[in-house]
Each structure stands twice: as structure tokens, then as C-alpha cells.
Amino acid sequence: MSLTGIFLCTFLIVHLIGNLQLFKNDEGYAFNNYAYFMTHFTPIKVVSYLLYASIVIHAVYALILSMQNKAARPVNYARYDGNANSTWSSRNMGILGTVLLVFIATHMQNFWWKYHNDQVPYIEYQTDLSTGVRSSRALEANEFIDYQVSTDNGVEIVKARDLYKQVDFAFENPFLVFFYVLAMAALSFHLIHGFQSAFQTVGFSHKKYVPIIRFIGVWGFGVLIPIGFALMPLYFYFVK
Known part of the structure; x- marks a missing residue:
């Protein structure tokens, strides 16, 4: 869970930087060239397969851990206030992860699948x-x-x-735009807890570095990255 989570966080940075090409006022020239490079450059293709595997492993392990936790404590404590000892995001990682899994499937169907199956202009x-x-x-x-x-x-x-045109077309749908923004809110809460938890799980919990990891997790992965991704559908819906 931790190792795949850290790898997926790294992917988010690269994916966001590449997708920022969508904001260029060049009729999709930079973005379409970027899309071709990312789908045809052999080292990137190898990393892509690692990415797909990481998503599956991360989701499967989340399910396994949830079942193990449930089996370990089938009956709740008689008197227990979970709110006092944990954050909202940590208690709802399963729900947040489910939203993100649906989002990934929707995202890949709208763009990855259509691009790879010659269904874009x-x-x-x-x-x-x-x-x-x-x-x-x-x-x-x-x-x-x-x-x-x-x-x-x-x-x-x-x-x-012309994947850029496909993005423009897809984000004409207000329900899809709303779902993307909702998913990025879920991503924010998921990363705020998950980023710090991943480093703690692999043993990187020295008191000197924990505040730095927490800062990066909250403001980098919990705020900047989700906002960056959420601005894309909003930009196409309201500006383009």
C-alpha cells in the first residue's frame, strides 16, 4: 500500500505538469505532441504498465486490509469515540478510495481508451x-x-x-465537470492522510523530517495538485 501509494504520488506530479499544456492558447499543439510522446516513448510506456499495476495492487491491498481490520474487530467497542483519535480522512479512506477508483475508470474511458482506440478527432x-x-x-x-x-x-x-479536442468536448458535460471536481476533493483528503501515512509505514518517521513530510502532504499533495487538476475541467467548461 505504502510503496504503490508513493509511486502514484510521483506519477501525479508528472501527470499534472504534462496536463498543464492544456492551458496553452495554441489550439492543443503542445498538449497533442505531449500526448503522442507519452504514449509512444518506450521508457514511458514501461512506466505506464507499472502505473496500471500499482493502481490495481493499491486497490486490492486496500480491500484486503479493510477485510482484515473488520475481521480483527467484528464488534465495535462499547464506548469509543473515533473522532477523538483520528482524522476524518483517515476514517474514510475506503470511501475516498472508491470515489477515486470510479474516477480513474471514468477518466481512462473518456481519454485513454478513446485515444488508444482511434476514437478521437x-x-x-x-x-x-x-x-x-x-x-x-x-x-x-x-x-x-x-x-x-x-x-x-x-x-x-x-x-x-486531437486529444485536446476530445478534452474540450468531454468537459462540455456539466455532470462530468462536477464529478471531476468532486473526485479532486476526494483526492485531496485521500492524499492528506495517505502521503504522511505511507512514509510512516516504511519507517521514515524521524521527528526532524515528519513536519516537512506533513507540510508537503498537506500543501503540495492535499492542496496544490488537486486544485491544479480541478482547474482543468473548470477552465474548459467556463472559459473555452
């Missing part, structure tokens, strides 16, 4: 290399064969799957 970018001026046009399926980069008379031509 296509786009062509033409960039004048002397001036930097870029134009774009939508492509029909019969005009496109995977990802292509070429140069013709000083003009760079890039043809790509």
Missing part, C-alpha cells in the same frame, strides 16, 4: 518556421496515418490525434 498544424505563425485544420480519417511531422518550403506540418 484528427488535426493538422502548419507552422511557418520563419515567423512562428501557426494555423490548424481538422482532418478527416482518410487524411491521417498515425502521427506525422514533415517540412515543406519552410513550413512545419504536424498531423496528430
Whole structure:
């Protein structure tokens, strides 16, 4: 649980940095190039399989630990105030994790699955290399064969799957936007407890470093990262 959790936290940082390309006002040029790189660069593909395995292992171990805890104490204490000895997030990690598991499945169905199964639009970018001026046009399926980069008379031509357009289309749905924001709230509480707990479980609990870990867990993973991800659907729904 702890090791996969720490690995998933590392992934969140990389994923957020990459997805910040969505905020560029370039008709998806940077984001679509990033999407192709992340799905075709061999070392990244290897890490992706580790990511999928980590998600499954993390979820399975969460279920196993929950069952073990339930079996160890099938009957609650006669007099016990859980609120006095634990935080709300620590008592509800199972619920928060379930919300996140549904979110991951929804997220992958909307973007990962459609991108890998050729169910997103296509786009062509033409960039004048002397001036930097870029134009774009939508492509029909019969005009496109995977990802292509070429140069013709000083003009760079890039043809790509338009995942940016798919993101724009998906976040036209207010219910999906609401669910994404709700899931990021769940992620926030999940990470506030989980980040610090993971380091404590692996034995990294020296009094000198615990305050630093707690600070990073709360303000980095509990606040900045969830807000960064939540701003993306809100940006497309309200601004684009």
C-alpha cells in the first residue's frame, strides 16, 4: 500500500505538469505532441504498465486490509469515540478510495481508451518556421496515418490525434465537470492522510523530517495538485 501509494504520488506530479499544456492558447499543439510522446516513448510506456499495476495492487491491498481490520474487530467497542483519535480522512479512506477508483475508470474511458482506440478527432498544424505563425485544420480519417511531422518550403506540418479536442468536448458535460471536481476533493483528503501515512509505514518517521513530510502532504499533495487538476475541467467548461 505504502510503496504503490508513493509511486502514484510521483506519477501525479508528472501527470499534472504534462496536463498543464492544456492551458496553452495554441489550439492543443503542445498538449497533442505531449500526448503522442507519452504514449509512444518506450521508457514511458514501461512506466505506464507499472502505473496500471500499482493502481490495481493499491486497490486490492486496500480491500484486503479493510477485510482484515473488520475481521480483527467484528464488534465495535462499547464506548469509543473515533473522532477523538483520528482524522476524518483517515476514517474514510475506503470511501475516498472508491470515489477515486470510479474516477480513474471514468477518466481512462473518456481519454485513454478513446485515444488508444482511434476514437478521437484528427488535426493538422502548419507552422511557418520563419515567423512562428501557426494555423490548424481538422482532418478527416482518410487524411491521417498515425502521427506525422514533415517540412515543406519552410513550413512545419504536424498531423496528430486531437486529444485536446476530445478534452474540450468531454468537459462540455456539466455532470462530468462536477464529478471531476468532486473526485479532486476526494483526492485531496485521500492524499492528506495517505502521503504522511505511507512514509510512516516504511519507517521514515524521524521527528526532524515528519513536519516537512506533513507540510508537503498537506500543501503540495492535499492542496496544490488537486486544485491544479480541478482547474482543468473548470477552465474548459467556463472559459473555452
